[in-house]
Amino acid sequence: MKFKNSHKALAITFLIAGTLVLGILSLDMFKYNVQVSETLIDITPVEVVETTEKQKQNELQNSKSTNKAYNETKKYKHFAQAYKPIAPPEDFIDPRLENREHNDFKINKATKTKAKNTVNKQELTSFNGVNSILKKRANASANSSTEASANKNSSILYSLKGRTDTFLPVPVYLCESSGKIVVNITVSNTGKVIKTAINNASNSTNSCLQDYALDYAKNAHFNPSSKKSQIGTITFYFKGK
Template sequence: MLLKNSHKALAITLLITGTLLLSVLNVTVFKTNTAVAETLYDIEQVEDIIENIAEQTPIKSANKATNKAFNTSENYKHYAQAYKPIAPPEDYINPKLETYKNDIKTEETTEASHGNSAISEKTLTSFNSVNEILSKRSKNSSTKQSNVANTNSSIYYSLKGRTDQYLPIPVYLCDAEGKIVVNITVNSNGTVIDAYINNASTSNNACLQEHALQYAKDAKFSTSTKSKQLGSITFQFNGK
């Protein structure tokens, strides 16, 4: 049997077509297997991650339970909401409660009657005593107010090359105001060894001067190589 050119062309076409079909099928099957393999791999990886997270979660929970204290008031609120009392009907009357109310009213009435009679008798006999007590209290309060220490004052000093280590806050009981300047002599240790009133003071009040001298002597300054150093402390005493 002789093959014609048309037969040869048909055979070649069929072979090429079959080859292409097989190639397409192979590529499709390969892609499908790859997708399945990748999907399975991802699932296994996700499962491993989930298992690791599940293993670590109890540890973290335990740490939180150890480090964080629980709030007991939240439990009380929960139980209070779960067991709320039921209100009785509006027309319900408790006989024990009514008896208790009546007893209280009776006692109050009795006490009021006795109290009124007692007050009336005492009021007539001790009116003068009450006035005396009130007058004494007013005198005591005025005396206490006059004896309240006055802290409305300021202090500053002049001592070259030194800083203050301790300057007492001026607190005084004098009924006067003014500026008191105190000349001081300070040794090398910063202690005030001498103090006297300067003529630049604006007040001659003995009380103010006495307090100013005492505060100046109690002052303490930084050390220095100078064995003696002159300076001054000024106290501004303001009135009450």
């Protein structure tokens, strides 16, 4: 078959038409790719914003968790304060001890005055009588100095949930022995100790220590509470002379 000029013109026409079609399709594909790229660029800031919002929510939740932990710690700290040691001041002077020393001084003075009045002239001129008088005076002076030397080496612990002390006297005692005395206390809503008893956890049965512990526990006072009555303990650590 021989190609004529008409055949060549038709082939050239098809080639040109095909080239135009391919060029148009390529242009459309290029525009589509550009549009897709532009769409992706528009979406990216939205994802960043969403991520930032999630981070803020996570930080807020972490912040709430931290506050909750702090409050719980504060609660335990407040409860721990209800069981705290109180160190005795070195210059503490118990008014009742001063009154006792003052009364003992009056009694000793009256005893000495009475003893002096009963001594007759014969005893004063007698060597044995003078020795007897000096011995009596020495014994009276020794007893007075022993009673006046009060022991302040003591400490206190108390356990009363949700309450704090407003007045807790430091025990100043005249006992020779040492030991731990635990006192059960019942506290009213006003904070006053209305009932006391010796707890079995005490490691000493010394009546002198127990009497002082009960006496000081009765004088303790705590902050008011909505509870009509509350049970707790006060522990006294007495150190011997």
